[in-house]
Amino acid sequence: MSIDTLTTERPSSVPERGAQRRDEGLTGLDLLEAEAIHIIREVVAEFERPVLLFSGGKDSVLVLHLAARAFAPGRIPFPVLHVDTGHNFDEVIRFRDETVERLGLKLEVARVQDYIDDGRLTERPDGTRNVLQTQPLLDAIAAGRHDAVFGGARRDEDKARAKERIISLRDEFGQWDPRNQRPELWSLYNGRHTPGKHVRAFPISNWTELDVWRYIARERIPLPPLYLAHEREVFRRDGMWWAVNEHALPRADEQVERRTVRYRTVGDASCTGAVESDAATVDQVVAEVARSTLTERGATRADDRISEAAMEDRKKNGYF
Known part of the structure; x- marks a missing residue:
């Protein structure tokens, strides 16, 4: 099999919002989809300058697909942001650029290499750059004046992510305090924040890896x-x-x-x-x-x- 080929295809059109599939009742995936779309619409309604973190990975692809469904037949009403470590797989960067062009999105890129070149960051002895993404991310959020940042994090991935709320407050320094978590009862999300702070929004918090793959299979989402x-x-x-x-x-x-x-x-x-x-x-x-x-x-x-x-x-x- 060619590494540049994927055996799934994108459907020719996005199903009408709220349309129930013929001869089917609501499934677990339908409920997860509805929750995620509700969260995306709530954030766009409440915040002025949202942005979606888009790396080309399956979870960010899923959130982007849900955003397209949330606002169909219109376009996605916010840009996407990629923190580029410079150590990405070539296939992922190609996919990222093809997706942005296909959907007519604005792409913002924060490059770790720029920070290393001018001395703001130093290359680690182990060679990994994942931990170097934080400062470029925070600077890009500040430069874009983004008050809400969508991400594809899920609670089943890690114990730290399991602690986080769907709408998660960040302080003036972009930091997260696990002891300062707001209650989210009855699907009510509190996005209030003072100037300088912002929130991270996680529409697929309640999905599992298996849910993600079952939905990708059902919707034939390209990856x-x-x-x-x-x-x-x-x-x-x-x-x-x-x-x-x-x-x-x-x-x-x-x-x-x-x-x-x-x-x-x-x-x-x-x-x-x-x-x-x-x-x-x-x-x-x-x-x-x-x-x-x-x-x-x-x-x-x-x-x-x-x-x-x-x-x-x-x-x-x-x-x-």
Whole structure:
């Protein structure tokens, strides 16, 4: 199978909003979809300058699809923002640009490399740049005067994300305080904030990885081809298969092999591993995820293995 090809296609049109599928009652996916669309519309109605974090990964693709459905037949009424580490997979960047062009979106890009070049950030000894995204993200939010930032985080991904509300307040420094969480009873979301503060909005908080894949299969949402099984040169490190690329090179004692793998998450290429898989279609991925006992971050993200509180520490500093 070609790595530049995905076996799912985008439907020719978006179904009418609120339309119930013929001969079907409301399913769990329908309810999750309705909740997410409600959240997106509420944020757009309440805030002046929302933006959507869009990396080209499956969760941000899903939120973008839900936003398109929320405002169809009109266009999505806010820009998308990508914090570019410079260590992205080429296939993901191509997909990002193709999606932005297809939907007629405004793309804002904050580049970590710019911060390294001018001395505002320093390259880490381990080579990973995921933890360097925080300052470019906060600066981009301030420059765009964005008072609400949509993201594709889900509660099942990590213990820190499980603590977070759907509408999550950030202080003047973009930081998150897990002790300062507002109640969200009866689907009522409090977005009030003082000047200088902003909120992060998570429309798919209540989705699981399996929900995401089942919905992608149902809606035939296009994704970067890395998510499906393909042959790739990889090497084993820390219990994960790392792709051979300029950002992740094997050490002298690490043997390069050609394996059939796929990616469960497509973050920074210098800290994201693949899993062995023969799931070459979206339906096969759904079946594989249903059997899995590990979250995608726990299975394939080296940056989350630094410590038990790795994600929470980054979130407190302003990371998404």
